[in-house]
Amino acid sequence: MTAQCAISDRRLTIDDLPESLPAVIETTPYDQHVPAMLGGDPVTLPPQMPAGLAPRSVQEVAAALAAERRQRASQTSRRTPEAAGADGSVIDKAACARLLGFLAQVPDQRDRRGVRYPLPYLLALPIVAMTAHEVQLAGIGEWVADAPEDLLLALGAPLDDAGVARRPDVKAITEALAEHADGYDRALCAWTGALARDQHQHRHRHARGPLLPRLHIDGKSQKGAAPRGGSAPMLLAARRDDGTVAAQRPVATDKTNEITVFAPLLDQLGDAELAGTVVTADQLHTQRGHATYLHRRDAFYVFTVGGNQKRLFAALDALPWRQIAVEHATVDRGHGRIEIRTIRTLPVTERIAGLFPHAAQAFLLERYIYTTDGTPVGAVAVLGITSLTADQADGAAILAYVRGHWSIESLHWLRDRVLGEDDSRQKRAIRAMAALRNLVIGVLHLRGITRISRQLRACGRDPYRRPLILLGLMT
Template identity: 40%
Template sequence: MPSYLRQLGDSSGPAPPETVADLRKYLVEVPDPRARRGIRHPWTALLAAAAAAVLSGAVSITAIGEWVADAPQRVLALLGFRPDPLTGLFRPPHATTIRLVLAAADGDALDRAIGRFLQERQAPAAGRRLIAVDGKTLRGSRTRQKTATALIAAMTHGGQVLAQRQVDGKSNEIPAFAPLLDGIDLTDAVITADALHTQHDHASYLHERGAHYLAVVKRNHPGLHERVRRLPWRDIRLDHIERTRAHHRDEIRRLKTTAFAHIDYPHARQALQVVRWRRDMGTGKLTIERIYLVTSLPPGAATGSELAAWIRGHWHIENQLHHVRDRTFHEDASKIRTRNLPRVMAGLRNLAIGIHRQDGHTNIAAALRRTGRDHQRPLTALGLT
């Protein structure tokens, strides 16, 4: 057969490089809580099967069970399932077994394994690492007896989740900030977060880890906000201006930066003012918003256009992660509430989104459909071949 016909016959698309990490190498770090007696399926095989199913678009435990039940014998073997000693056939696990396994899995250990896998899978990017920190509540996990599960995640501005932790139901995101970032190399990284994390302890922690911050200053820090707001912004030159037209509105963003000798915030070197002019193209209504920030980056470490891009890039964690989990995976509509299931399923969705982003897909829904058409595709993406 001519070579060009053989190429046409291969519709699975280009395979990732041979250096793609093997997910199972990281899943072995997730402890197996099951008693030894009566175990039929390997722990890592069950977790890998759930990951492959979610990578193919499964949004529920039932859908994961259906994907595994339809998997060919070769796929079950690659996932790590054992053959029946009498028949030699690979028997897929029941959906109930998958539910019990995922409900018992350690969410922290699973998220650490996923974060390390995604970091090894992607080649190091040139330039500074930009990491956004933000929280999300799984609304469908709320019951009469307990509050909804709340999670906080660290994600690169490119859409790769590096870490995730569950927030204590009796607290908020602030105590979870440092533990979330403990397992990530923060050397020379820039951390962006909302005003809730503009905390003195957070700034000191990031400085000790060799990282920089872009911290939003709002009225929940009245003294700091007033000092930054009263800087002579009218006399400070403009560093960056940008005009865009999207979502039925015109928007102009102006950025100014200034250095100062001292301000009552640890390791702060510059203050920033962002002015946003927005005009609704339908109603003609004009709104003006002023946002103030402080950063530990020294003057000259980043241009005005870079700072503006980093400030806007923080909201990618909303658009590229939380929005996708809600709209594409229907996370807020999910009624999964048993034990660790809400947390574990969120981690598996992070894994799927991260892999598809790394592989160059911008439309996650289309990537899920494409992956779901061939049982081999998710295994290739997870390095299980």
Template identity: 35%
Template sequence: MNHGWVAVVVATDLVYPAPCLEALREGAARDQVRSLVAEFESLTDPRGASGVRYRLSSLLALVVCAMTPAGHDSITAAAEWCWRAAPEELAAFGLPYHPLLGRYRVPSEKTLRSVLSRLDPAELSAAGFAYLTSLLSGERATPAPLMPDGGQEREQRRAHQAVAQADPVRRRRRAIAVDGKCLRGARRPDGSRVFVLSAVRHGDGITLASREIGAKTNEIPEFAPLLDQIDDADFAGAVITADALHAQHAHAAYLHERGAHYLLTIKNNQRGQARQLHRLPWEKVPVIHRDDARGHGRHELRLVQVVTVDGLLFPHARQVLRIQRRRRLYGAKKWSSETVYAITDLPAEQADAAEIAAWARGHWTVENTAHWVRDVIFGEDKSQVRTRNTPAVLAAVRDLIRSALKLAGYVNTAAGRRAHTERHRVLAFYGIT
């Protein structure tokens, strides 16, 4: 009998007993959940009007909270987190109350999978960024990090080291990195891999927008639709950094039309531009910026040269950057070298060599801060979820959690997740008390 009962639990939505109805009518907890759910209310519900039992905003808030603690990286783990919720916590999420049974309903794993598979990941990313923006603006107070003994001191020490190692260049413009990522564990029905293109802010690594790349296309045609999700207030005047794949004339024209600027890497995939850049008189150009860094078991030296140009084949190009990177492992005698070229439409009076070099190096924020954290801390590449939009939707959820922990003061995302293994800390973190 026990085994049969468990089978019913897995296949159906659960219900839990409620506290007294007077406490339910007070609705205090339900008002406080708006701090997380309010931005989700604007999302388009992909479900039909009939048979809808749970609000979309309640389900998404449950998923975000359930995947915040360490060890909850899958939909199955998120569903188990929901099943263990107390009645007052279910009331706070706005879940439906069954008056005849006297209990709250809890969504099953099947319900969560069905909803997540049909959501628009771009819409979810926009709602997540709106929530993070409200945290930055101070409309909602972000709680101080709740760490175990010694954890707070460790995080402060890491934050101090990060500031000390940060590039001291004072940047006059915002910078946004655009880069794609393959979700290695996911496959479409035709066997193709799932790719997600993201726009990540330099410095704090907050994801501004994301977009799933279709099975029969690539990153290039998705560049403009991705950046269309960013408001003009955050976009105008910003510098967009991207790799050589996006060194396209159409991309430069799009950014110029929207009042933004670019810093694009040029490689041999753009042969005409690459030839022009190689022919410039670099031997006569002095090294005007030098970056000598040591760490991660190696010594790295960057030499930066900048040339003001006019008449390049690339539209609106005003400066060309050449970075010579030399690396050597500690104890080794031989250096490995690499030369990288990049172009920008900013003139010298608006962006000096140090700023351009800082943007070029900061582009790797999207790899080190966003993609690496999702792969290693959230186990994204190990996930084999592949139904419809679910892989891209879960990527947006992970970005939201990672960014929220970052804004709360957690330099290390893994430490932030371990600090929220207790349920009441997760609810307090998102303003659900």
């Protein structure tokens, strides 16, 4: 986000087997000797095969082999989904069924001929694998190959003729993700939202305090997936203030930009989910059409204003800010610096109201940065506008809404650096993999985990237990 505004005469910047098979029995004498060079006494083979060794029918052989496999499988240490581990952990069948229920809502685009695996099963496996810090498709395939059978069964694995859970390879998983990206993304957002509601109810947090629920919107390009000579694919995401992603939508950068995707992105949310929510976005989305759309959906906006709205910017900059006292200020110390943020608010003038629909308040946010010894390092000023009235949000609340928008930047950083999105050269299943990364980060935030890299490394060391606990699939 970049903004420039003049304050005190200076400019500041922010950055199947067949039924039978032919069997041929050789009955002619076979008297070749075993060569002496192989050791032992020469041996003459019998003229024909002993009757007790005559081959059985194909059906009898197959049935015998299947019976042996079933017996061997029943004698292994395979646990049932109800069985507890050494530490008392138990796979929660109800929670697994709930997840599969969300994934069952994804329309199956596959040809019914040749389908070996249920679609929800194929889509559930990468969720746990990604939480186990397998951030690439090859690693997800290896995780599935080594996964305990009780886990596969709990996630809906079909059985083979021997009664053993089938394991899909990485090709089958990749194709499922690539062909069902849109429905998969929506299903993961819906499941994460359900987890968030469960979390809030568990903590008895029926009230959110003085702030309204927030939704932060921002786009992110996926550099590693860019074709040679082409632009990187981009996804526009809406992140809740609890760290979970509510919706995500691709942006066709060769035809359009983020602006045209704003409304279709929020169309994915029901009225009950969007009404009463404060939406923040960068300056690109400070658009009159967006403001009208949000008002129609009973939502509010907090936008910063820059060069894409020149007349509005000039009208805001002309307000008598220096004659208005600072309404609220915050002081933060860390990372070797001290940051002071101040905010002033004013009701909009008739001119501003005519330039931007449903505007109620204007604000000036200033940030001053010092070293720990008090030496000034830099200063930034941002002008903005909101549809929240003074009764709905004072200066402190508006400042919190603006600062909260930067949380979506942390989502992008985590996807890139911790979950390896920019390092990935995978050209298929791009959106599905991004949705998985969003889910993992959102779940960790819901669990109150702030040291995300450390937690994911721990999950990698215990890949078939810790991820299940985090996802609520094991008690």
